[in-house]
Amino acid sequence: MRQLSTSDSNFEQQLSKLLAFETVNDAQLLKTVDDIIAQVRHDGDSVVLALTQKFDQHTATSMDELSLSQQALAEAFDNLDGKVREALTTAAARVRTFHERQQQETWQYTDELGNRLGQKVTALDRVGIYVPGGLASYPSSVLMNAIPAKVAGVKEVIMVVPAPKGVLNPLVLAAAHLAGVDKVFTIGGAQAVAALAYGTQTIPAVDKITGPGNKYVAAAKRAVFGQVGIDMIAGPSEVLVYAEGEENDRADWLAMDLLSQAEHDRIAQAIFVTTSREQLTAVAAEIEKALAELPKADIARDSLQNRGALIWVKDRSEGMALINRIAPEHLELSVDDPDALLNDIRHAGAIFMGRHTPEAIGDYCAGPNHVLPTSGTARFSSPLGVYDFQKKSSLIYCSESGSKPLAKTADILAQHEDLEAHARSARYRYK
Template identity: 55%
Template sequence: MKLDIRQFSSKDDGFRQDLDQLLSWESVSDANVQKSVENIVNRVRQEGDAALVELTNCFDRRSVQSAAELVIEADELAKAAERVDSTIVDALKQAAERVKSYHERQIQPSWQYEEDNGTVLGQQITPLDRVGVYVPGGKAAYPSSVLMNVMPAKVAGVGEIVMVVPTPDNVVNDIVLAAAHVAGVDRVITVGGAQAVAALAYGTETVPKVDKIVGPGNIYVATAKRMVFGACGIDMIAGPSEILVVSDGLSNPDWIAMDLFSQAEHDEDAQSILISTDADFIAKVKESMERQIEDMSRQEIIKTSLEGRGALIHVDSMEEAIEVANIVAAEHLELSIENPEEWVGKIRHAGAIFMGRYTPEALGDYCAGPNHVLPTSGTARFSSPLGVYDFQKRSSIIYCSHQGASELAKIASPLARGESLEAHAVSAEFRMIDNA
C-alpha cells in the first residue's frame, strides 16, 4: 500500500516553518464542542443523578433506570477478574507490580529543619483524599491505562479511588474491570464523556466528589476537564498520542516502521515522526511501512494518521537530530542509536525517552514501569509524566520561637509598611521581644 507521508530535510528552505506546521495541534475544541460540554456539565452539576442517567442512556445507548445501576463495587471487580483468561490476569499483576515498584521510588518524605533561634521550617506531604480515574471505553478499551493511573495514586496513599468508564450498548470489558481489581480501585461507575467528568468534579447523589481527575479521553472529556478545573484538580489536557524516533540508520528498518505504526494505530490524529541522518535508511523505512501496513488490522487508521500528521525528516548530523527532537518535545522519544547514553543528557524536552535499539515505546505502554501518561503536543517543555507527586500535596510548616519571631518581625515590619499594609506590620511587631 502506497503511503503519501510527507518527507523533508533540515536543508530545505522554510524547514522550521514546515516543522511548526507539522506539529501544530489545538487539543481542545471548537465552539460547538465547547457549548455542548458546557450544557452537559451544567446539567449534571444542577440535576445530579437524574441528568447523569439521562445523558448516559442517550450517549451510550443504554436503558438505565437509576444511578445505582451504574455502580460496580469491588466484589464485582473481583468476579470480573475470575472471568478473564488467567494469562492476562497474570500479565496485569506483573505489570502492576513493575509500575508500583518504579513509582515507590518517587515517594517524597515530609521534612523540617531547626534554625539556631528555635524557628522550625519544613514541608508536610499528604496524599489526596479521593481521586477520580477516567478510562476510555469507546473505540477501544485500555486496561493499561487503569494500571498507569491507579498505581501511583495507591503508592501515594490516596484514600479512595473512583474509576469511571463508559460502557456503550451495555458492553462491559472484563479485562478493564480485572485491571481495576488488580490495581485496587474502590468502585467503578459505568459512565463516560463530559457527564462523567462533571459528576466526579461536583459530585451527585451516587458519584462522590473527587479532589482530582486523571486519565485520557476524547475531545469532550478534555474540554470538560479544562472546564471543571478549579472545582477539582486535573492531570493534564492531553492531545493525540505521538512518537518521535531518532535513528542513526543502523537499526532494522522493519522495527522502526512498526514503532511508528505503534502510535499511528491509536487514532487518525496520532503523530509518528522519524528523524535520521541517513537518507537511504529513511527510504528503507518507508518501503517497510508500505509493505508491513498490508498486514495491520488497523491499516486504515494507520494510513490516515501517517498521511495526515506523520513525517520522515532527514538531518545532517546527530547534533541536528537532537536539536529538532528538542523542538518537537515529543510524548515518546526513541533514541534508536549507538551509545544513546552519550546523547540522552542533551534531550531537554520529552515525555519519556526510550534508549537503544531494543527499547520500543510499546514496552513502556504496558509494563516497563515508568508511567505512560505523558505530556503531549509539545507540553513536555514544561510538564512531566504522571507520578506519585500528582496525587500528593505539600503544606509548608512554620514554627517560630519567641526569639525567632522577634528577628523575623524586624524583616517583615519594614516590608509590610513598604506595601502600606499596616496590620501586617503591627501583627509582626507584637511578637517582638521588646513588645511582648
C-alpha cells in the same frame, strides 16, 4: 507520508504546520460541554442517567445499574485466561514497584535562629480516574492512573468508564480489581467528568480527575479545573524515533515502532528523525510493506498522511535541537549509545533508550507511567506520578527568640508595601 529535510528553505514553516494541533478549541464543543456540566450540577443523577442512556445507548433505568460491586471486579479478574491474568498481574506489579520509588516524605529542619521549618506531604482524599470504555478499551490506563494514587495514599479512588450498549471489557474490570479501585461507575463523557467534579446523589465529588478521553472529556476537564485538579489536557498520542543509520539498525523495527503509534488514532503523530538519507528511504519502504498487512492499516495510513513525517537532519546536533523543538510525548533513541545523548535532551515525556526498548513496552509493563505530556507540553510538564496525588503544606514554627529578627525584617518590608496591619502584626512580636 511526507519527507522533510532541515536543509529545505521552508523547513520551519513545514514543521510548524506539522506540529500545529489545538486539543480543545471549538466554540460549539465548549458550549455543549458547558451545558452538560450545568445540567449535572443542577440535577445530578437524573441527568447523568439520561445522558448515559442517550449517548451510550445504555438500557439502565437507575444509577444502581451503573455501579459495579467489588465482587464483580474480582470475578472479572478470576475469570481471565491464565496467561492474560499473569500478564496483567506482572504489569501491575512493575507499575507499583516503579511508583513506590516516587514517594515524597514530610521533612523539617531548624534554622540558625532556632526556628523550625519544613514541608508536610499529604495524600489527596479522593480522586476520580477516567478510563475509555467499550470493547476498544485500555486496562493499562486503569493501572497507570489508579496504582500511583493508591501508592500515594489516596483513601478512595473512583473510576468512571463508559459502557456503550452495556458492553464492558472484562480486562478493565480485572485491572480495577488489581489496582485497588474503590468504586466503579459505568458512565462516560462530559457528564462523567461533571459528576466527579461536583458530585451527585450517587457519585461522590473528588479532589482531582485524571485519565484520557475524547474531545468532550478533554473539554470538560478543562472546564472543571479549579473546582478540582486535573492531570493534563491530553492530545493525540505521539512518538519521535531517532536513529543515525548505524550498522545494528533494523528498518523494519523502526517502521513498526512508528506504526505502533499511528494505529492509535487518525490524528496520532509518528515522526522519524535520522542523519542517514539511506535509512530514511529504507524505513519508508518498510512502512509501506507493513501497511499491506496491519489490521488497522486504514487508521495508521491516515495518521501518517495527516501528521506523520520522515525527517533528515545533517548531524546529531541538529537532531537533538529538533527533538527539543518538538518535545515529543514518546522519544525512542535507536542508537548504539543512547546515554551519550541524554545530556542534550531537555524536552520529552518519556525516553526509550536503545533498540530493544520499543515504546510499546512502556505502554504496558516497563513500570514508568504512560500518561505523558503531549502537544509539546513536555517543555513544562511531567509524566503522571505519585506526586500528582499528593499535596504539600509548608510548616513554620518560630521560637520566641527566633521570631524577633524575622519580625523586624517583616516589619520593614510590610511598611514598604504600605501594609500597616502586616507591619504592626510583626512588630508586636519584637517590641
